[in-house]
Amino acid sequence: MTTANKKKYKVIGTTPIRHDGADKVTGRAIYGIDFHTTGMLWGKILRSPHAHAKIKSIDASKALALPGVHAVVTGKDMAVARDIEVEAGETSLNYMHLSDNVMARDKVLYKGHAVAAVAADTQHIAEEALDLIDVDYEVLTPVLNGREGMKADVPLIHPEQTTKIMAFRFDPGTDSGEKSNVAGRSQLKLGDIEAGFKEADFIVEREYTTSWVHQGYIEAQNATAHWNNDDNITVWNSSQGTFNQRQLMAEILKHPVSQIKMVPLEIGGGFGGKIPVYLEIPAAMLSKKTGHPVKMTMTRTEVFEGTGPASAAQMKAKVGATKDGRITAAYAELVFEAGAFPGSAVGAGAQGMFTAYNIENILIDGYDVVVNKPKSAAYRSPGTPQACFPAEAVIDELADLVGMDPLEFRMKNAAKEGDRRADGVQHPEMGNLECMEALKASDHYKSDLGGPNRGRGVASGYWGNAGMPASCSIAINGDGTVSLAEGSPDIGGSRTSIAMMCAEAFGIAAEDVHPSIKDTDSIGYQGLTAGSSTTLRNGWAVYEVTNQAIELIKARAARLWETEPENVDFADGVFFSKAEKELKLTFKEMAGKLMETGGPISVAASVAPRGAGPSFTTHMVDVEVDPETGKVDILRYTAAQDVGTMIHPDYVEGQVQGGAVQGIGWALNEEYFFNDKGAMLNASYLDYRVPTMLDLPMIDTILVEHANPNHPFGVRGVAEISVVPPLGAIANAIYAAVGVRMRDLPMAPHKIVKALQEKNGKTK
């Protein structure tokens, strides 16, 4: 579905075969696990068996005596990183916390926290050596729940930590002076919340919980590092941002950033989880000690226990509406478990949770609470799936009370351009209502459910998207093809999308552009492959270099035609004389004449785009619930999303579908099972239940192309938002099917059976 503001394109909007496709389907693409270099050793990490303990001593002498072992490093070998907050990409972090998360010093703060690393000739020797490292722990009582962690009488994970009343993460704000596991408290307030609730005829207030979930990328974290004799460090790894990781490495290792080169290998998924550094630091330290390159890869268990999943949350939501269906006020309390160090996505959750709606009176309290679990990391629209779950569930209950169709209720309250978000910012041009209207006009909306115990749910979502800097360079080849270099790790098909925008500008085929992804020594600065920003920002960079190149080629054509450059123009892939229409040469023809008109042309550009443009979406799902077993089957699923101008529609659709599937898993299956000591009991894909294609129908998409007016090709981020609505939509569908409101994720069969028994008065 295309809206009126979309331009006509020749390459953009088509679906060429991806440039990296042949290498990937034939197994020739080089991922971190494939990388090998001469003299390479293998590194392994010893991890804490305790969720909370003091490290009294570490004795690695037996490990070092094992034949084949070259070195051991511990937290004591690491310099103390600066206790400051810094920008890192478009997010921010504390170097000391990051360093302490990479390797514990005095305390371990979660089961799986790294305490030592070994380099050996083989993986097996390294693993054997781990068993020979003696660590003497003083086990402490763990804090395993956010609300519990807020209480005054629980152990303090960071004894000196005090609660800060913050407007934003790392705000020095107002220090309460009160020692607590609550690292930060934030608030968003718009209008007059009391007056808004007074105006309401109906008010619904509920409590909700979600569990820890993992991004579930297929490829485990990996890094190979070589600390050369000249003190230059090279790291080959899989990450969501080489320049960001280079900065983090420089700070933690206290090494000049100019002496660190990050080489991006292919990446097998990230979803936010590959923004931080983990193995890169110990691999570099072991390489320095041994003089050899050191390769490290995580097992799946290490990925679950030792990287950054998405926070669990405990939440309250209260929303009021008038009899005619106008939402008058919304309140929420969000308690997010940050994990072992401060910095959950509670702020992003607060910003996103009611943002699809025009609500004049809003109050949202957010709490960032440290607990003895892995340090949370970004996961696709960070914080927003958790927060939108209660928002969408309560809004559904209100629609029921008002007596309106839940989609029409949302349409009546939909945020539009000029309306204000909870943080006061006015919405720019966007397609929120268009998505809802498209869904209402769909076959899905008009279809019958076709049986008992079936129900339909809807939910909406918002994600702000990001900009971030980008750089690229092009070289025009004599045969009319273009070599395109950029530096953003390609997770979702970005290199082909970027090549397509280059091809569009030059009027050539996508296949005539050859994209490659360069290391940090070979290309200008790139932001993270995150924030749904890569296609947007690299599209801007391509727009700049192609415009510059076209001007240079105009001058060459002018030389050929013995006229001035201002007499030459370019349109639809053809350079032509304004005065003599018969003088014209295609881009390819001109490329063949560069050598005779002054030599080759190559252009580089760096940009820092603004006006990313937000994403909005509404999903509809039909479910069937087995009342005997509580099993939920997804019968039909449709996601309507404002995707801006689609560069490669297949990739856009894939992003929308993939996010929806992750959201379905979050809603129904996925959770970290912790025992009462803080140990994860299901740290494998056998026991951590991710939905597969056998569990799901085709995810239908309605792609609303409301072009971003602030981008030369109309691009807006598409990659994250579709994970947001499934949690609420499925909860609402289950209610419609069997009449129980599920408020604790995941909505696993045993919980549904229990809820049905309680509803029917058969509580066991």
Add this chain to the structure above:
Amino acid sequence: MATVWIPTPYRDLVGGVETVTVAGSTVRQITRNLDTAHPGFWERLVDDETDRIRAGVSVIINGVVVGTALHEPVGENDEVHYLPAIAGGA
């Protein structure tokens, strides 16, 4: 004068209101004048060591994220927000 939206936790510095009007043609001037009228904002918003808006904060002018540079221009009737900088995951 520009309209500055006050982050909720700081509204005690301005008597509880959502917005104040502030003179200035750059983020530096706006933030400095805001602090002069309502002391406390400069310390909270600006990192003197880097001479930039603090890490973790984004300045938004008329709905557009402009980052952390103090020299960013602000127009006569612009709307200025200081909001958390947030990156995503995909």
